[in-house]
Amino acid sequence: xxxxxxxxxxxxxxxxxxxxxSEETMERVRAAAAELGYEADPIARALAxxxxxxxxxxxxxxxxxxxxxxxxxxxxxxxEKDRYALILDAVGDPARERALAQQLRDQRVDGMIVQPVxxxxxxxxxxxxxxxxxSIGDSLAGTAGEVVFDNRRGVTLALEHLRDLGHRRxxxxxxxxxSTPDRPADVHVTAEADRLGLDIEVVxxxxxxxxxxDAAHHVxxxxxxxxxxxxxxxxxxxxxAAARELGLSIPGDxxxxxxxxxxxxxxxxxxxxxxDWNIDGIVKAAVRLVSxxxxxxxxxxxxxxxxxxxxxxxxxxxx
Amino acid sequence: xxxxxxxxxxxxxxxxxxxxxSEETMERVRAAAAELGYEADPIARALAxxxxxxxxxxxxxxxxxxxxxxxxxxxxxxxEKDRYALILDAVGDPARERALAQQLRDQRVDGMIVQPVxxxxxxxxxxxxxxxxxSIGDSLAGTAGEVVFDNRRGVTLALEHLRDLGHRRxxxxxxxxxSTPDRPADVHVTAEADRLGLDIEVVxxxxxxxxxxDAAHHVxxxxxxxxxxxxxxxxxxxxxAAARELGLSIPGDxxxxxxxxxxxxxxxxxxxxxxDWNIDGIVKAAVRLVSxxxxxxxxxxxxxxxxxxxxxxxxxxxx
DNA sequence: GACCGTTGGTGAAGCGATTCAGTGATACGG
DNA sequence: CCGTATCACTGAATCGCTTCACCAACGGTC
Numbered sequence: 001x002x003x004x005x006x007x008x009x010x011x012x013x014x015x016x017x018x019x020x021x022s023e024e025t026m027e028r029v030r031a032a033a034a035e036l037g038y039e040a041d042p043i044a045r046a047l048a049x050x051x052x053x054x055x056x057x058x059x060x061x062x063x064x065x066x067x068x069x070x071x072x073x074x075x076x077x078x079x080e081k082d083r084y085a086l087i088l089d090a091v092g093d094p095a096r097e098r099a100l101a102q103q104l105r106d107q108r109v110d111g112m113i114v115q116p117v118x119x120x121x122x123x124x125x126x127x128x129x130x131x132x133x134x135s136i137g138d139s140l141a142g143t144a145g146e147v148v149f150d151n152r153r154g155v156t157l158a159l160e161h162l163r164d165l166g167h168r169r170x171x172x173x174x175x176x177x178x179s180t181p182d183r184p185a186d187v188h189v190t191a192e193a194d195r196l197g198l199d200i201e202v203v204x205x206x207x208x209x210x211x212x213x214d215a216a217h218h219v220x221x222x223x224x225x226x227x228x229x230x231x232x233x234x235x236x237x238x239x240x241a242a243a244r245e246l247g248l249s250i251p252g253d254x255x256x257x258x259x260x261x262x263x264x265x266x267x268x269x270x271x272x273x274x275x276d277w278n279i280d281g282i283v284k285a286a287v288r289l290v291s292x293x294x295x296x297x298x299x300x301x302x303x304x305x306x307x308x309x310x311x312x313x314x315x316x317x318x319x
Numbered sequence: 320x321x322x323x324x325x326x327x328x329x330x331x332x333x334x335x336x337x338x339x340x341s342e343e344t345m346e347r348v349r350a351a352a353a354e355l356g357y358e359a360d361p362i363a364r365a366l367a368x369x370x371x372x373x374x375x376x377x378x379x380x381x382x383x384x385x386x387x388x389x390x391x392x393x394x395x396x397x398x399e400k401d402r403y404a405l406i407l408d409a410v411g412d413p414a415r416e417r418a419l420a421q422q423l424r425d426q427r428v429d430g431m432i433v434q435p436v437x438x439x440x441x442x443x444x445x446x447x448x449x450x451x452x453x454s455i456g457d458s459l460a461g462t463a464g465e466v467v468f469d470n471r472r473g474v475t476l477a478l479e480h481l482r483d484l485g486h487r488r489x490x491x492x493x494x495x496x497x498s499t500p501d502r503p504a505d506v507h508v509t510a511e512a513d514r515l516g517l518d519i520e521v522v523x524x525x526x527x528x529x530x531x532x533d534a535a536h537h538v539x540x541x542x543x544x545x546x547x548x549x550x551x552x553x554x555x556x557x558x559x560a561a562a563r564e565l566g567l568s569i570p571g572d573x574x575x576x577x578x579x580x581x582x583x584x585x586x587x588x589x590x591x592x593x594x595d596w597n598i599d600g601i602v603k604a605a606v607r608l609v610s611x612x613x614x615x616x617x618x619x620x621x622x623x624x625x626x627x628x629x630x631x632x633x634x635x636x637x638x
Numbered sequence: 639g640a641c642c643g644t645t646g647g648t649g650a651a652g653c654g655a656t657t658c659a660g661t662g663a664t665a666c667g668g
Numbered sequence: 669c670c671g672t673a674t675c676a677c678t679g680a681a682t683c684g685c686t687t688c689a690c691c692a693a694c695g696g697t698c
Contacts, residue, residue, distance in 0.1 A: 039425040044654035106358040241586045267560045363684035
């Protein structure tokens with residue numbers, strides 16, 4: 001390009017990025033670029049400038065359909081901002097999460113969006129030091145931004161709905177791998193259940209569909225809940241499958257409540273009553289936060305996403 | 320690293336890649352690397368070597384759940400081979416497909432996996448010249464490898480099943496945007512229908528769930544088919560939704576046949592009878608082909624995937 | 639002991655951009 | 669008309685690794 005235009009490489013570089021050049025030079029460069037079908041090499045650019053234009057997306061578990069939707073949305077959103085997403089999947093495993101986070105940093109991404117599997121892991125603060133991290137769902141120390149869900153509110157919506165319809169014995173099925181006292185989701189569930197006078201039992205570690213289906217089988221046969229509250233719509237799908245295999249009707253024999261409002265959930269029979277997180281809002285917020293942070297601007301910001309109850313028909317009225 | 324070990328940068332480079340060094344040097348480098356937590360900068364490496372370690376994945380439309388599964392699988396498969404996937408989504412739009420393919424090449428990916436929206440587009444051969452491309456689903460001129468489905472067989476399986484159960488009037492719902500005479504899927508459908516004496520009607524361009532649901536609404540109200548053959552499970556989901564809204568029962572009032580066997584399909588009520596492509600096999604083949612090609616090995620290879628009929632319960636027996 | 643092929647290692651030249659200090663013009667205020 | 673900004677551009681260094689040409693040492697052959 002330099003010799004094609006008869007200019008110095010520096011001039012070309014400036015022109016291509018639209019700074020500090022005359023109209024004429026600009027035009028000359030544009031013409032030559034069009035002629036040669038020239039595109040600046042992003043690799044060389046990255047080496048020189050230290051910025052790759054890539055944002056790492058570290059998903060907790062892409063098995064989860066909801067996270068798939070999120071990943072697709074984020075990838076598109078970033079593309080609109082002229083960035084690429086590098087999508088990695090921790091498969092619900094904290095150790096792998098650590099390794100992948102490391103690898104993303106070594107890939108020199110400009111920033112990261114994370115749905116932490118283990119938000120308490122000690123490497124997060126350290127990672128946040130070295131590059132802008134935006135977390136989704138959980139709050140991490142030192143992030144450049146976060147999109148959190150008001151889980152307390154979501155759980156309240158779900159459990160109150162169940163209580164209002166007369167349910168008392170509820171089994172909670174959750175995908176969470178790491179279950180600690182300060183893990184908000186679990187804490188809210190038990191606290192809310194207490195407050196509402198519900199009798200609950202919690203089953204954890206349901207990170208994929210088959211595991212969830214197995215667990216649902218067990219609950220439906222052995223347990224005696226009137227309702228199952230699934231902390232992810234995908235788990236509810238497993239419950240539907242198990243119920244069908246056991247010849248149980250929803251909501252006749254067992255009520256099911258989801259959490260996410262995945263696109264599929266309206267298509268089931270009966271439609272899944274669930275808590276809607278407004279995926280679109282989350283995607284937009286995360287993309288905005290991470291690109292602002294990667295561009296060096298913006299101080300730490302926090303976006304709180306408010307849930308809505310989406311009633312469909314999978315919860316029986318026991319009154 | 321060079322000065323940390325007292326060796327030349329070249330020696331370090333060799334050692335790190337495990338070639339042409341003594342045991343002792345190897346050990347010294349390993350030790351220093353561990354000590355410093357050193358990881359070679361992939362950017363600089365890419366600039367010098369011309370290989371980025373990234374494979375572009377250009378999806379036809381990530382709206383489609385089946386393609387989501389595929390993308391997730393491929394991304395994981397590549398990670399196991401120490402490569403990263405750069406996932407892009409053409410959203411069913413040929414123009415965007417062209418642009419994204421271009422962008423991927425400009426990103427200097429080592430290879431590409433493509434599910435073409437428009438396999439007849441003139442830019443493919445040209446693209447295949449400049450980097451190894453592996454296509455999924457459709458055959459492209461000049462690819463380094465391809466994983467094709469025996470669509471003729473798949474269509475035969477589906478339509479024969481419908482015919483065997485006594486169906487004669489069938490509406491076909493397909494996501495395909497570009498419908499040309501040499502587009503195999505469509506060609507096979509009409510040819511097979513003719514052969515089997517079926518009376519079919521084809522509705523195209525159903526690239527997302529809401530569009531599919533609308534179309535299904537229309538078909539169920541206006542048309543008079545006994546069965547609907549959906550050329551993607553996700554479209555069948557739209558039919559389920561429409562049927563539910565119209566108070567029609569499946570398979571009582573209308574039979575539904577899918578194509579893909581998405582994980583969700585077994586969870587619907589009734590389970591969706593569909594054609595199973597064995598996603599796992601496709602993923603493995605694609606990953607293998609593209610990494611072989613990117614490593615410079617391997618001549619053009621073609622893997623043909625054979626479909627299976629998966630009967631569940633969404634097709635009525637009219638005999 | 640001269641000759642040769644191997645092995646392990648060095649030095650320096652890229653890779654293709656960015657960035658910064660510097661250099662003529664041209665414009666402007668006084 | 670001089671001093672000083674401002675503007676447009678150039679030259680050269682730099683980013684951190686790979687790669688190629690070359691070299692020294694060594695063991696084995698005849």
